[in-house]
Amino acid sequence: MQDKNNKPANQLENAGRREFMGKTALLGAGAVAAPMSAAMFASMAKAQAAEASNSPVVHPGELDEYYGFWSGGHSGEVRIMGLPSMRELMRIPVFNIDSATGWGITNESKAVKGESAHLMAGDAHHPHMSMQDGRYDGKYLFINDKANTRVARIRCDVMKTDKMITIPNAQAIHGLRVQKVPYTKYVICNGEFEVPLNNNGKETLEDVSTYRSLFNVIDAEKMEVAFQVMVDGNLDNTDADYDGKYFASTCYNSEMGMNLSEMITAERDHVVIFNLARCEAAVKAGKFKTYNGNKIPVLDGRKGSDLTRYIPVPKSPHGLNTSPSGKYFVANGKLSPTVSIISIEKLDDLFDDKIKPRDAIVGEPELGLGPLHTAFDNKGYAYTTLFLDSQIAKWNVEEAIQAYQGKKVNYLRQKLDVHYQPGHNHTSQGETRDADGKWLVSLCKFSKDRFLPVGPLRPENDQLIDISGDEMKLVHDGPTFAEPHDCIIVHRSKLKPKKLWTRDDPLFADTVAMAEKDGVRLMMDNKVIRDGNKVRVYMTSVAPNYGMSEFKVKLGDEVTVVVTNLDQVEDVTHGFCMTNHGVQMEIGPQATASVTFIADKPGVQWYYCNWFCHALHMEMRGRMLVEA
Ligand code: K7E
Ligand code: CUA
Numbered sequence: 170m171q172d173k174n175n176k177p178a179n180q181l182e183n184a185g186r187r188e189f190m191g192k193t194a195l196l197g198a199g200a201v202a203a204p205m206s207a208a209m210f211a212s213m214a215k216a217q218a219a220e221a222s223n224s225p226v227v228h229p230g231e232l233d234e235y236y237g238f239w240s241g242g243h244s245g246e247v248r249i250m251g252l253p254s255m256r257e258l259m260r261i262p263v264f265n266i267d268s269a270t271g272w273g274i275t276n277e278s279k280a281v282k283g284e285s286a287h288l289m290a291g292d293a294h295h296p297h298m299s300m301q302d303g304r305y306d307g308k309y310l311f312i313n314d315k316a317n318t319r320v321a322r323i324r325c326d327v328m329k330t331d332k333m334i335t336i337p338n339a340q341a342i343h344g345l346r347v348q349k350v351p352y353t354k355y356v357i358c359n360g361e362f363e364v365p366l367n368n369n370g371k372e373t374l375e376d377v378s379t380y381r382s383l384f385n386v387i388d389a390e391k392m393e394v395a396f397q398v399m400v401d402g403n404l405d406n407t408d409a410d411y412d413g414k415y416f417a418s419t420c421y422n423s424e425m426g427m428n429l430s431e432m433i434t435a436e437r438d439h440v441v442i443f444n445l446a447r448c449e450a451a452v453k454a455g456k457f458k459t460y461n462g463n464k465i466p467v468l469d470g471r472k473g474s475d476l477t478r479y480i481p482v483p484k485s486p487h488g489l490n491t492s493p494s495g496k497y498f499v500a501n502g503k504l505s506p507t508v509s510i511i512s513i514e515k516l517d518d519l520f521d522d523k524i525k526p527r528d529a530i531v532g533e534p535e536l537g538l539g540p541l542h543t544a545f546d547n548k549g550y551a552y553t554t555l556f557l558d559s560q561i562a563k564w565n566v567e568e569a570i571q572a573y574q575g576k577k578v579n580y581l582r583q584k585l586d587v588h589y590q591p592g593h594n595h596t597s598q599g600e601t602r603d604a605d606g607k608w609l610v611s612l613c614k615f616s617k618d619r620f621l622p623v624g625p626l627r628p629e630n631d632q633l634i635d636i637s638g639d640e641m642k643l644v645h646d647g648p649t650f651a652e653p654h655d656c657i658i659v660h661r662s663k664l665k666p667k668k669l670w671t672r673d674d675p676l677f678a679d680t681v682a683m684a685e686k687d688g689v690r691l692m693m694d695n696k697v698i699r700d701g702n703k704v705r706v707y708m709t710s711v712a713p714n715y716g717m718s719e720f721k722v723k724l725g726d727e728v729t730v731v732v733t734n735l736d737q738v739e740d741v742t743h744g745f746c747m748t749n750h751g752v753q754m755e756i757g758p759q760a761t762a763s764v765t766f767i768a769d770k771p772g773v774q775w776y777y778c779n780w781f782c783h784a785l786h787m788e789m790r791g792r793m794l795v796e797a
Contacts, residue, residue, distance in 0.1 A: 223607055223637040225644040227254035235597055236659045237610070238296045238310055239631070241265075242652025245291030247312060247323060252597070252658055253608060255633055255647040263321045263330045264291020264314045271754025272330070276729070276763045277677050282333050285319060292316035294654040295345040295406075298325070298663075299353035299389060303411045303495070303602040307663040309389065311356045313345040320345065320358060320385075322392055324676075326667050331676060332392040337463045339383040339397065340364045344406035344489065347389065348445075349601070350413040355395065355445075356387040357416050359404035363425060366399070366460045366467070377425055384418060384443060384470065396452045398470035400441050400477065406488050406542075410513050411495030411602070416443040417511065419500050421485040433504060437481040440489065440500045440511060444520055447476050478519050480526040482509040483533075488542035488593070492551070492566060493604035497531070501540040501553060507533045508540050508553060510570060534569035534580050536562040542655075544596040546606030546636055550582065554591035554611060560584045561594060561611055561634070563641055585641045587632050589615040593655040596636065600657065609634040609641065612653050620648050629653065668739045670760040677761040680731060684761075691733040691761055697721075704768075705729045710743040710756060710778070711736055713785035719792040722768045728793070730776075731763040732756045744779035747793065753779055771797040 227233055233251030236258075241248055245265030249258045262272035266289050272278045279286040291314040299309040310323040318340055322332040336342055339360025347353040363380035365372055373379055384398040384407075402423035409416050418441050426432035448468055451457065457466035470477040483505035490499045491513075498511040510532035518524045539557030545566075546552070553562045561584070568580035590613060597608040616630035628648035635642040672681075672692075684691050687698045689707045695716035698705040704726045709716035710733070722728055732745050734756040745762070746753035749770060756762045768774070777790035 223253075223635050225253040225633060225635065227251070227256075232661070234661060235608070236661055236664055237656050238298070238659065239649070239653040239656040240293045240296045240312060241650075242294065242654050243290070243292045243316070244651055245293050245314070245316075247293060247296055247310065248649075248653070249328065250656070252610075253633060253645070255631065255645050259328060261323055261328055261330065263312060263323065263333075264288070264293055264317065264319065268753065269755065271752075271762065271764060274752060274764060275754045276765055277680060278330075280679060281330055281676070283335075285317060285333065285335050288317055290316060291319065294343065296655060296657060297345060297347050297356075297600070298657060298659060299347055300349045300601065301352045303349045305598070305601055305603070305659050305663045306352070307659075307665065309353070311345060311347060311389070313342040313358055315341050315343050315361065318342050318360070320356065320387060320392075322389075325664055327670065327674070327676070328666055329676060334387070334392055334394070336360065336385050336387075336394060337465055338366065338368075338460050338467060339385055340368075342385065344404065344418060346408045346416075346600075348413065348416075349409050349491075350411050353389045356389050357407055357409060357443075358385045358387065359407050359418050360385060360397075361403055361405060363403050363422070368461065377427060380425065382420075383467065384416070384441070386448070394465050396448065396457065396466040396468060398443060398448060398468045398476060401471045401479065402439065402441075404441070405486070408489045408491045408498065408600075410491060410498070411493075412513070414445055415513065415516050416445065417441065417489055417491075417498045417500075418443070419482075419486040419489045421487065421503065433485055435484070437483050438485055439479045439481050440486065440498065440509070441470070442478045442480065442511075442516055442519070443470065444476055444478075447520075451476060475520070478516070478526055478529075480509075480511060480519075480529055482530070483507060487540075490543045490545070491600070493545050493547065493599060493602055494549075494566075495602075497566065499543045499551065501543055503539060503541060503556075506535050506538055506540065508536060508543060508551075509533050510566065510573075530573075532566070532570040532573040534564055534572065536564060536581070537584065541591070542593045544594045544599045544609060545604055546596055546599065547604045548606055550606075550636075552594055552596065552609055552636065552641070554587075554594045555584075556590050556592065556614075558584070559587055559589045559591065559613075561587055561591065561609070561641065563636075583640055585634065585643065587611045587613055587634075587643070588619050588630055588646070589613055589617055593653075595656050595658055597658040598660060603660070605660075607635075607637050608658060609636045610656055610658065612656065614652075616646075616648060619646050631656075669737060669758045672759060674760070677763075680761050680763050684731065691731070692735060703727045703729070705731065707731045707733075710734045710745075710789075712738075712741055712743070713778070713783035713789040715776075715778070715789065715791050717791060719794060721794040721796065724768060724771050724795055724797050726768045727765060728768050729763055729765040731761060733761040734758055736782075741782055742780045743782050743789070745776060746779045747776045748774055750774070755780060768793065768795050771795045 237250035266273035343361035402420035633645035
């Protein structure tokens with residue numbers, strides 16, 4: 170809570186509080202006729218002051234105002250944070266395998282992972298929530314896996330991954346956002362790496378002119394690729410407008426270079442603008458091709474196509490962010506000290522060929538070295554991470570536009586040191602119409618000297634910055650494990666997570682159907698069903714007991730254990746672990762979960778509950794008797 174260049178957070182808070190109380194006292198003296206008791210006055214002023222001073226202090230037992238959804242980078246997961254406390258509230262395993270919950274081990278999670286269930290790793294970058302009319306709707310969170318070209322969906326009512334798809338034809342899904350308006354019909358994401366369209370190893374491998382990157386448009390409800398658009402150059406980050414008309418993506422390799430020096434030769438790369446209505450019409454009219462033996466419509470959006478426009482911007486741009494006013498796309502220059510402001514209002518004219526691509530640029534403010542991502546508040550300010558300078562630049566968007574028109578204005582307001590090398594940043598609700606200008610998080614890639622040394626591998630540093638005043642103030646250092654790439658900050662009023670599972674949840678519907686076929690009533694029965702060398706063991710759990718304290722199988726049987734947690738008590742999660750079999754899982758209250766393994770060890774094998782549930786949690790165990 171303390172920083173070299175800033176006062177400790179509690180001092181900041183107290184300073185704000187004193188100031189506010191002073192003003193309130195003056196106001197109160199003039200405006201309130203009836204006398205107020207000193208105690209009444211003090212407690213009222215204190216409550217107001219805490220709110221007004223945007224205090225980062227969340228006392229024990231108090232709840233945070235915001236949920237943060239953090240990507241876990243190459244940990245492959247998503248983390249739920251509380252803001253402003255920066256407490257980690259939960260982890261949602263997605264592309265990783267999770268020992269605690271059994272994600273990637275249970276039958277239900279393997280079914281969600283589908284064709285990629287065998288993959289153990291992932292690289293989760295960009296978590297973004299579904300929207301209605303440009304505001305979070307609290308329904309889904311979507312996230313990409315750059316490592317394995319996947320996109321997953323998390324259901325925010327239970328905070329579990331419920332869909333996962335591998336994107337055909339493309340390679341390495343990177344930038345991902347959602348359609349904001351009128352609602353999230355589509356999830357959009359970029360295939361970053363260029364590959365031959367029919368990437369089957371039979372056609373040319375070396376001829377780079379046949380390589381393409383694809384822009385991917387996914388039906389958010391069905392979680393299927395609706396269509397893809399091939400482009401010139403590659404694709405990095407992306408965002409959507411607030412009109413439901415355009416998507417924009419940055420390209421850092423317009424050169425189609427295959428090594429570093431080739432990729433950074435051009436002074437300008439570009440932003441591709443996609444025209445949604447024209448793309449949908451082209452799909453309807455059958456103006457597409459298919460590749461790799463699948464049926465996904467691939468549109469040709471290369472230069473000259475009426476589906477896209479290419480706006481040149483300097484140099485190897487990275488982040489692409491839409492201002493919450495809905496007026497601008499901002500492309501962050503990375504190798505250029507500038508960001509490029511694209512007027513969304515001008516895009517109609519651009520697609521009608523009434524203006525040239527560069528005419529859509531209305532500002533190109535110089536901010537510092539290595540601009541990567543930009544976030545926004547509700548007062549017309551933008552906050553850009555400067556990777557090389559280890560700073561965040563606060564700048565005024567309209568003044569940057571005036572400066573581009575030749576007016577003498579200083580659009581730069583402040584540069585704040587962050588520690589160190591920030592990648593993404595994000596403001597509270599800043600990618601929606603509800604941007605509220607209270608908090609900014611800077612996800613710093615390096616922490617160096619900020620924490621106790623923990624060996625050569627260091628944590629990253631997620632810093633919380635108060636942006637409610639004229640000046641940005643650093644109020645918290647948060648060490649995190651590899652590697653939050655990106656985050657969003659969602660007001661708690663947007664989310665209503667369930668406290669218990671409901672029995673009709675689709676996440677375990679297949680297991681319920683299997684039990685029905687076996688004639689097992691999951692909420693009542695404890696039963697072993699033998700089906701050749703397959704054995705299905707159905708048991709209930711109520712703290713501190715499994716419904717079955719022993720069952721018998723033969724060596725080599727394929728055993729499926731199905732546990733239904735009858736507890737209806739909030740927070741009473743049970744586990745199931747079969748000792749020495751590498752098998753464990755979570756069974757939430759009122760949920761059913763199952764796991765399949767081979768009984769490959771003879772003799773007595775104990776199973777036990779590994780989620781602490783009761784004073785007699787240690788006694789919650791039973792025996793699998795394996796006959797040789
Ligand atoms: Cu590293 Cu959004 Cu994948 Cu920028 S991305 S830093
Ligand atoms: Cu059930 Cu611990």
